[in-house]
Each structure stands twice: as structure tokens, then as C-alpha cells.
Amino acid sequence: MARDTSAMSDVCFVGLRLRLETRSGHRPEPVELNALARRGATEVTAWSVHNAVVPPEPGTPPPPPVKTPVPEPAAGSLAAAFAEVERRVGREEPHALVATHGFIEKTLVWEQRPYCPRLASCPLLDVMALAAIVQPTATPLGFDARLRLAGIEIPPDRSLSWDTDAMMRLFHTVVSAGVAAGRWSSLEDLVRAAGSVPPPIEPEFMPELPVDVQESLFD
Template identity: 30%
Template sequence: MGLQRHGTCENGGYMGGLTADPAFLATTFVVIDFEATTPTGYPAQPIEVAALALRYEEGAWTTVGRGTSLIRPPAFAPVTPAVTAQTGLTPEQVKQAPSPAEALGALDRRFTASNRYLLVAQHAATEAKLIHNQREHCPALARVDLLDTIPFAKHLVPGLPNYKLDTLLAHFSIKQPADRHRAAADVDVTAQVFFRLVSAADEDAQLSDLAALVKIAGRTAKCNMPAQDGLFDI
């Protein structure tokens, strides 16, 4: 995201086909997670976002950017007791938070035109839809395609009872964070899952390069899809 390097993440080591691919090495992977409210009759509204930007350099993951922000939801989408029970976030905490335009605009400005990005998310359809619905506030972010850790994991670790984040954490012996279901904590453990999957992919002949990974786990941002206007015109 154009920031100074903050450190090298654990999980260096074997340089296989995927992590030796020039396209993979040229990509900044941004692990992203939202917490949201789901008001009746409206699409989900974000109340928190976290992003962790990563590059694979010299056999190890390096953090090149990190950010998190609470987001003030509109009046029609209050933080409900159910949301508080899941996330720990309260109406009082988000009342004075930045607006979606402020919070997502600040995140959007960290995506520079000179870099190649892919978003990484657990169940990426959820994040993709939320980003698309907020695209007026984050036009650059809304044009970044995604990688979904669920089909990535299904390809590499077949036979799990399900592919929920908690199941993947248990499979890879990744410790559950104390503040699970907060955006920053979920981004950190999703990144750990992604590291394990990339390491396994290095030994998978079907995942020899980034294009193969995208074919298995990629999701095109809706803003990048061909327009369908007039398809059903009579």
C-alpha cells in the first residue's frame, strides 16, 4: 500500500512453483475483513474494516501495510444486541467513528496505481458484495479482484467437515484470537491460513503459478465484470 516495511512474517522457506512465479512475486496481497450490521430491507452496512498488505519476498512474507478503523453505520442500520454478542462492538463505540466515506476513503487512498493487488478473504463473496455496495467511497478498492481462502483450502485440504474459518484454524493449529470476530483479529488469522495454503500450494503441481491459483480461488470484482445492460430487453 505504499507504506514502509513493518517486518517479516513467519512462514518463509520452500520456494516452489507458485512462490517463484514472477506474477505472484509482483502482487501485493491484501487480506481484508469487515464486520457489519444486516438491517432488514437493506444490504449489510460496515461497522469495522481491517486490511493487511503482504508481499512475498526472498522466501518470506513481509507486511507492507496495515490499517483498521471502526465505521459509523447509517441510522437505519444500528448495532443490534446480536451484533454486539458476536463482535463485542457496541452502539456507543461506533457512534463517534468515521463515516463510511471517511473510513473507506482513507483505505482506498492507500491503493496506488503503480502496484498490482489481490484481496484475500475468507468467504470472499461477502467482502466483495459489501465493497461493491460501498464503491462510491472506495472506487480503487472496488476494482481489485479477490482470492477466496475457502476454495483454495478445498483444493488443498479435501475432506474437512466444513471450511469455516474456525475449522481451518483448528486444522492448521492456529491459535484462536481472544477477540475473534473483530476485523483486525480475523485478518491476522486469515493471513496465517493463507500462508499455510500458499506453502502447501508450492508442492501442488496444479498450482504452478498465480494464474492457476486465480482459476481455482479467484473472484472477479463486480466492477470488473462485463456490463450486462440490455440482456433482457424486449
């Protein structure tokens, strides 16, 4: 890296959860999005976003590729939900996405990158893989089992917002345990352990950023 801006206390970690619905013969579509940001590996919330999403009707053709200037997203669309998250992503500090496994989140964020280019440029951390490093088990554990192992009680009336908060509490627990054990001390360490870095965003979608913010994690 050209400059060290990625000490964990400097990073805004953005937890992202989606609720999907599956219609016969079609891929699962998001119907709800929740994002929760915490600065450093703390339990203090910096901001949160919650939006219902109106999925496209079955048989709707995929939208054409977005060109610049990027049009306003349709109200209630997934693009509009990600655009609202994007408005909270600051330009003066590095960010990282946090998800459980993260394949769906990574795919959808990338597809919507014209509306959330800073968000789509963030590395993504898999909290489940981090938890397995800190506390390995004989067989893989699901999200709920990991929460219980971390001492997080699951309410009977859980919501997506609760799930996002619980995921970030789990993230705080496993990151703190890894720091104490000397496993990691920076964002780069977390990415190497259980993360991924997206390809560069097309320049026409990317806003101007200070030169020392959101640099590539690895030269």
C-alpha cells in the same frame, strides 16, 4: 495477458475483514473494517488499516448514485473507511483482495467503488476455497476449524485485527502448500482455482494507471 506482471512475488495481497451488525428488518451493516496487505505470499506486513464505521440509522434511504467529481466521504462512513484503504493501494504493482468466501466483501467494495476504484478493480480470492483444494475434508469446515487445522491457535479475546492477521496466515499456508504441490504458481492460477474478477470500473471513477499495471487477468 498482454504482459506477465502477476507472478505471486509481485502481487500485493490485501486481506479484508468486516464486522457486521444486524438490526431487525434490515440487512447487516458494517461497523468495523480491517485491511492488511502483504507483498507476495509472505507473512511480512506491508501496511494495515483499521476503522470503526458508523452505520446509517434504520430507515435511512439509500444514498443516490455517486457522480463525478466524487464528493468527500462523510467522516466515520463506510465510504471513508474504504477511501483510506484505497490511499494505500499502490499504482505500480498488481493487487488482489483476500477474504473468507468474499460475497459480502465483494458486494460492499463494488458499492463503494467511487471511493476505492483501484481496490474495486482487484480480483478477489476466497481463502476458504483455496484451503479446501489444498486440504479437502469429508465435510465443509468453518473459518475457525480451518485455522485450527493449520495450527493457528485462537485466543479468547480475539479482535477483528487478529482475525485478519489469522486469515492472511492461513492464506500464506495454503498458497505455499499449493505451490509446493504444483497446483499454482501465479495470481491467474489462484483466480482460476478460487477467485473472481470484477467488471470494469466506470472510467470516470478510475484514476490513470500505468499501462502494464492492473490489466485484465484474462484476455
